[in-house]
Amino acid sequence: MKIIHFKSISLLIEEEKITYTGKELEPLWAFERYSIQRDSIVAFRGKIEVPLENMKDLKDVKEEGFRSKALITSSDAINFIVEHFDNPDLKITYLRQRLLVLITKEVLEEISGKRIVRRGDDLYYKGGKLSVSIASRGISSGKIHIGINISKKGTPPYIKTSSLEDLGVNVEEDSVLDIMESVGRRYGEEMDKIEEDIRKTKCLF
Template sequence: MSIEHKHVAEIFPYDGSQIDASWAFREFGIYGSSIITWVGPVNITPDNLKDFADVGLEIKSNYMINFICEFFDCQPANMRIAYLRQRLLVMIFREILFEKGVETKREGDDIFVDGRKLSISIATASLSSMKIHFALNLEDKGTPDDVDTIGLFDITDEDNNQIFDDGNLVDLVNETVDRFILELETIENDISKTNLL
């Protein structure tokens, strides 16, 4: 499976409409499976909520790194596979944080640092594709008052030095996407070389 990654330098908001099918094609002319990443605020409007459990809740942040993944390799689209890939992406990101000395806790598709919520995520499927939105706070600003949150830029090492900043954010994004794509590709390779019983 070929997956194209595009990191968009322009800052723009995520309002939930980007989870719609073929958004990457409509917005950027990208055919096929893709991962689009960018920095921007998040404020999901009620008409774009996909998770019934989130109805009536505020999902917002002033400053996040956003990942929108879309896959066309499974027809018809499979919601279970979409959620499994979402969890894989979350776990890969946790692995990278661990390698950089950041201890985390995972609850479902949510990542916590020092008991504070770092990420949001949703997976869904349309008639034609499977989609994932995964986003991480960069700063603890503009998030719901009833949620204790943390941003990547708020995380420090033992000497109280900031671990992540604007200088290494894109590298962190690229490393995450590269590992995710590699994992999906190796799964495809393993399938192709496995002798069926």
Template sequence: MQFLKWEDGNEYDGSQINPSWAFQEFNVKDSTIVSWVGPMNILGDNLIDYEDVGLDITGNKMLHFIVEHFDEQPGNLKLAYHRQRMLVMIMRDKLLDYGIKTTQDGDDIFIDNGKLSVSIATASISAMKIHFAVNITKKGTPADVNVASLEDNGISMDDVYELQDKVANTYIETIETIMKDITKTKVF
């Protein structure tokens, strides 16, 4: 699995959740975790969560992660959601390193009652995909949502980039150690 950093400033519009996006964008033939800092503006055609239809899903500055796994065909939606929750828990664990205590409800992270993250998992015939992002700022987020942000909790941009690396590398390490555990386990 490869960790790729996309140029900061690129907008997440929902199209990046499409199958083989990293191959099309970066010509990488592997499972990937792609991360960048940029805005989010999900258009109606790219909404894949039925609960979000008709909602504005926006933010001026977020830390994004797009994960794509090709280790099971067809893609397993249940496994994609398990991996999504694992990514959420890794982020929560790494935020503790900065003294930020969070709570979790499903795939959402909260600081006090403010929603810090957005996320979706999906599967296709060839892969499993996850989009996960945390608010760096509250600017540009929907007015009707109580939002939390990293900057309001003392996280600098240097910290954001450090967090980006820690989360992505821990996710890869966790996936790799699971695969190694599978290969060393006697099955009946």
């Protein structure tokens, strides 16, 4: 486990594999598991198995709910869990999610040399869905999840998917950890820069 503290957020890179089930979107998950009592972005590798009861996207539930008890699945993925405690409304949380998705796209394009397409909060490669993502908020914090398929194995058969393997990215353990750190660092740096910009800008009135 590796922890990098920025001024406004902490990045934790977990070396052990964890299965993402959607429960990780509960408030204070990073504090309960890792004792991080501030804004955080936690990166880990593992399966994605989100059952119906943990789904936060009502549109997905209504469209796909009859097909499988585990609607969001992948046998191997990179996962990021972000939590902010500055009482963000849902719109700000979704804007932060888009920023994280764009940073992920930027990092993966630099590594692979391939063009990745973003549509909303999803990434695609050659028409195949490369990622899953959700933003939500509770009483105390806003939460974000993004998962990037390392392999297409275990992804839903009724959805065309793509993966880091399709991009030709090295998916050995050290390389995946480097991707986690690159994305997490850029997000942390963006959060710090935004905070700095807020504190240098004069009001209009």
